[in-house]
Amino acid sequence: MTTRSVDRETRVLEIIETARAKRPRFRDERITLAHGAGGKATQTLIEGLLAPAFGIGELADAGVVENIAITADGFVVKPLRFPGGSIGELAVNGTVNDLAMAGARPLALTLTMILEEGLDADTLRREVEAVARAARKAGVTVVGGDTKVVERGAADQMYLSTMGIGFVDPRAELAPHRIVPGDRVIVSGPIGEHGTAIMLARGEFDLDAELQSDTRSLWPAVEALLQAAGADLHCLRDATRGGVASALNELMRAAGAAALVREADVPTTPIVRAASELLGIDPMYVANEGKLVAFVAPQIAGAALEALRAIEGCERAAVIGEVAAEPPGMVLVETSFGGRRVMDQLVGAPLPRIC
Amino acid sequence: MTTRSVDRETRVLEIIETARAKRPRFRDERITLAHGAGGKATQTLIEGLLAPAFGIGELADAGVVENIAITADGFVVKPLRFPGGSIGELAVNGTVNDLAMAGARPLALTLTMILEEGLDADTLRREVEAVARAARKAGVTVVGGDTKVVERGAADQMYLSTMGIGFVDPRAELAPHRIVPGDRVIVSGPIGEHGTAIMLARGEFDLDAELQSDTRSLWPAVEALLQAAGADLHCLRDATRGGVASALNELMRAAGAAALVREADVPTTPIVRAASELLGIDPMYVANEGKLVAFVAPQIAGAALEALRAIEGCERAAVIGEVAAEPPGMVLVETSFGGRRVMDQLVGAPLPRIC
Numbered sequence: 054m055t056t057r058s059v060d061r062e063t064r065v066l067e068i069i070e071t072a073r074a075k076r077p078r079f080r081d082e083r084i085t086l087a088h089g090a091g092g093k094a095t096q097t098l099i100e101g102l103l104a105p106a107f108g109i110g111e112l113a114d115a116g117v118v119e120n121i122a123i124t125a126d127g128f129v130v131k132p133l134r135f136p137g138g139s140i141g142e143l144a145v146n147g148t149v150n151d152l153a154m155a156g157a158r159p160l161a162l163t164l165t166m167i168l169e170e171g172l173d174a175d176t177l178r179r180e181v182e183a184v185a186r187a188a189r190k191a192g193v194t195v196v197g198g199d200t201k202v203v204e205r206g207a208a209d210q211m212y213l214s215t216m217g218i219g220f221v222d223p224r225a226e227l228a229p230h231r232i233v234p235g236d237r238v239i240v241s242g243p244i245g246e247h248g249t250a251i252m253l254a255r256g257e258f259d260l261d262a263e264l265q266s267d268t269r270s271l272w273p274a275v276e277a278l279l280q281a282a283g284a285d286l287h288c289l290r291d292a293t294r295g296g297v298a299s300a301l302n303e304l305m306r307a308a309g310a311a312a313l314v315r316e317a318d319v320p321t322t323p324i325v326r327a328a329s330e331l332l333g334i335d336p337m338y339v340a341n342e343g344k345l346v347a348f349v350a351p352q353i354a355g356a357a358l359e360a361l362r363a364i365e366g367c368e369r370a371a372v373i374g375e376v377a378a379e380p381p382g383m384v385l386v387e388t389s390f391g392g393r394r395v396m397d398q399l400v401g402a403p404l405p406r407i408c
Numbered sequence: 409m410t411t412r413s414v415d416r417e418t419r420v421l422e423i424i425e426t427a428r429a430k431r432p433r434f435r436d437e438r439i440t441l442a443h444g445a446g447g448k449a450t451q452t453l454i455e456g457l458l459a460p461a462f463g464i465g466e467l468a469d470a471g472v473v474e475n476i477a478i479t480a481d482g483f484v485v486k487p488l489r490f491p492g493g494s495i496g497e498l499a500v501n502g503t504v505n506d507l508a509m510a511g512a513r514p515l516a517l518t519l520t521m522i523l524e525e526g527l528d529a530d531t532l533r534r535e536v537e538a539v540a541r542a543a544r545k546a547g548v549t550v551v552g553g554d555t556k557v558v559e560r561g562a563a564d565q566m567y568l569s570t571m572g573i574g575f576v577d578p579r580a581e582l583a584p585h586r587i588v589p590g591d592r593v594i595v596s597g598p599i600g601e602h603g604t605a606i607m608l609a610r611g612e613f614d615l616d617a618e619l620q621s622d623t624r625s626l627w628p629a630v631e632a633l634l635q636a637a638g639a640d641l642h643c644l645r646d647a648t649r650g651g652v653a654s655a656l657n658e659l660m661r662a663a664g665a666a667a668l669v670r671e672a673d674v675p676t677t678p679i680v681r682a683a684s685e686l687l688g689i690d691p692m693y694v695a696n697e698g699k700l701v702a703f704v705a706p707q708i709a710g711a712a713l714e715a716l717r718a719i720e721g722c723e724r725a726a727v728i729g730e731v732a733a734e735p736p737g738m739v740l741v742e743t744s745f746g747g748r749r750v751m752d753q754l755v756g757a758p759l760p761r762i763c
Contacts, residue, residue, distance in 0.1 A: 080534075082528070082529050083526050083528060084523045084524070084526065084527040085525055085526075087557075088557050089523065089555060089557030090557075103536060103538055106537060106539070107539075107540055108540075108549075109550070116552040117551075118516045118549065118551055123518055123573060125520045127521070129556045129558050142761050160473060160474075161473045163478055163571055165482040167482055167522070170440055171438050171439065171440075173437070174438060174439065177439060177457070178434075182459055184461070184462075185461040185463075188462070194462075194463075195462035195464070196462075196464070196472075199480050199569075200442070200453060200454070200458075201444045201449065201484045201567075202445075203484050203564060204441065206561070208562065208563055208564075208567075209558060209563075212556075214480075214554075214569030215480075216518050216520075218478060218573060236465065238417065239416060301510045324577060405558075406556075406558060406559075
């Protein structure tokens with residue numbers, strides 16, 4: 054989650070070389086927490102092992118088969134409950150958001166629970182109810198699932214796993230390769246709230262602040278964008294693990310384009326800013342659970358922003374930058390002081406079990 | 409997995425009372441391994457907590473929304489590898505089989521992995537390849553997934569979770585309520601192989617035998633049955649956790665009918681019989697991963713059986729009994745000695761982490 058300060062030209066060139074290189078190979082000998090953190094190690098695992106094994110081409114959080122979007126998600130957040138939500142809500146919203154990012158109206162989901170022997174039944178009941186409530190709110194049906202129990206110590210209370218399906222909206226033509234130079238980059242609201250709320254809930258730093266996770270369904274936001282921009286909406290991504298920085302890096306690599314972000318235009322809240330400063334982290338790398346990044350054609354950016362701001366939870370949506378042709382695969386940030394730095398992919402696993 | 413010997417009339421009546429009673433309530437204070445074992449505790453959890461919370465009516469392993477069958481499965485089998493398969497194969501076959509039981513041709517699946525920090529990369533690679541291979545064999549596409557990593561000790565090497573979707577075959581009219589008195593009960597081959605293979609792999613008893621798990625895709629078997637019987641095929645269920653006995657009990661409760669099984673007609677192998685005798689267990693309660701139970705109208709039973717036997721892995725399919733009107737919700741077994749006993753639901757968790 055920490056950004057590495059990069060001011061030497063050589064370093065920039067080295068990164069450009071990496072970004073231009075072919076698919077990474079998965080060479081690690083053991084799995085580390087970094088493989089689950091959404092950064093470079095995760096990418097190596099996915100692009101180097103999983104995608105070739107399953108013959109998956111363009112990577113996204115949802116696959117599309119015959120106009121049906123399908124997504125899968127695992128949830129291992131710790132603690133199970135945190136200000137603004139819990140693992141149950143996260144499971145529903147995380148799943149419907151992956152569908153929404155594929156331009157699909159969420160329809161149904163399944164829920165698989167891996168429970169630890171000895172789990173308090175009230176905790177289970179509470180999370181089942183959280184799932185049911187979030188599903189009603191998001192307008193999806195829980196159509197089934199599976200429950201497995203493992204011995205005491207073989208899991209950490211409960212892990213949830215969901216799969217969702219939805220029908221792709223006929224107006225949606227969303228894909229990383231549709232991102233083109235000139236596109237405006239929009240974020241749907243203040244960033245870094247979920248990850249910061251989890252850190253606060255874990256008591257990892259001494260900051261007495263009221264901060265809630267931003268967990269919510271993003272389908273209403275997507276629907277508003279599709280209505281306003283149609284095919285001029287080029288790509289969507291929810292900025293979960295690894296934050297906005299990771300979403301931008303992944304998409305720029307896939308699109309072979311560059312993103313230029315103006316730091317001063319990125320919406321944040323005072324609490325997230327204070328917490329980030331205290332820990333020396335960049336909120337751009339902190340997880341969100343109810344924020345999206347949208348790429349829209351320049352002529353429609355104003356209308357798209359207006360439509361988005363009318364949606365609950367997106368009132369502070371903003372254009373934070375634009376897409377350029379060069380250097381391909383890179384994300385550059387214009388700092389508030391007028392400098393430019395590379396916003397690289399996340400390395401390591403500073404905050405495991407964020408979702 | 410052990411059957412309780414029941415020879416007193418009072419016990420039979422008591423069970424009939426229970427079967428006729430309304431939905432169970434989930435009253436347990438803590439989760440135990442029994443909640444994941446596929447027997448009574450699992451049923452209480454599902455019918456008493458999950459189904460009401462999610463508004464799910466008739467229970468099956470796959471839900472159907474607008475002609476799309478959807479299923480979810482979790483896999484926590486221990487050991488990860490066993491004769492005849494591994495967790496990766498199990499994940500694919502278990503998922504496509506749930507779809508097949510809904511009469512749906514499996515189309516695509518997603519894979520979520522919860523990995524333990526420190527997991528050997530070769531183990532991961534091997535299971536990813538097992539998933540890819542089983543998927544190709546079953547004719548399904550792995551369209552995506554999710555990977556989470558938890559700390560050392562917070563999971564047992566790896567848990568897998570899948571979701572599958574498929575299109576319901578237009579010939580299929582399958583539901584527990586279609587089971588009617590007179591229906592013949594078919595099993596697709598020798599029972600108890602998966603569970604016994606797992607027990608052998610765990611070294612839990614001293615029996616030097618070559619036994620392989622029966623893990624395989626059952627869609628070819630279902631297609632053959634649909635072709636032969638059409639709408640006269642009334643219901644299907646794969647006999648996984650809790651074995652054939654649990655599948656029959658669940659379906660008889662749902663159908664409000666009785667099943668009468670002739671023990672002598674149930675196909676088994678010498679190794680499974682020997683292992684069962686040694687442990688004092690009944691193979692009817694032992695898990696299968698490539699066997700189904702089918703309910704067909706009597707006039708078509710011969711043709712259905714013949715069609716089934718032409719399919720690889722189903723050569724020893726057999727009619728093992730029939731459906732009666734009374735006593736509703738019960739499964740009765742005619743033993744080889746001519747006696748009758750109740751084949752009740754599984755109580756407790758004799759073999760956790762079987763799948």
